[in-house]
Amino acid sequence: AQSVTQPDIHITVSEGASLELRCNYSYGATPYLFWYVQSPGQGLQLLLKYFSGDTLVQGIKGFEAEFKRSQSSFNLRKPSVHWSDAAEYFCAVGATGFQKLVFGTGTRLLVSP
């Protein structure tokens, strides 16, 4: 069965600084990988997804993620963080033949002025 690890529970970044959120997955074949963002009191919004092809994926709100098979990672990046990016970020993995997505425990991003 697939699984996802987000090693950082909280991350604080200064506004304007770069951001990298870590995600490691466990799955034997090529996974389907996702990043979702959840603002307080809101549902989860899809930021980006990777199925195949180019390992660098562009998403909404200026986010990107890179799939690295050798490291089983799918880290989320943003070159310059805005205060409105403060939220909780979830990495998720899916796989062919599996109905559900499996989510990591999330990383809460705090943005300092």
Added chain:
Amino acid sequence: DSGVTQTPKHLITATGQRVTLRCSPRSGDLSVYWYQQSLDQGLQFLIQYYNGEERAKGNILERFSAQQFPDLHSELNLSSLELGDSALYFCASSVGGQGNYGYTFGSGTRLTVV
């Protein structure tokens, strides 16, 4: 607006009671997924319906049940409620029967059991 509609947004009820959460999927989506989000358990998959039939079951308690109706809306029934059932309940939908291509979430129902 994601296109997935969940009602009610908030629900406060007493232990031992029964509640029904409702979800209307995005137009054209045939699958509905239910997730429970709590502080200690994170996002837990409960159950999936595809075009009216149960497709996958996760960590859903026997006190909980769900169904998907011919118009594709879904209801999650929670009975004999306990304090520990307090959580955010999300519904998500997708076009196909497999979630591996990702799905769209509703804004959730916050259930508080007192």
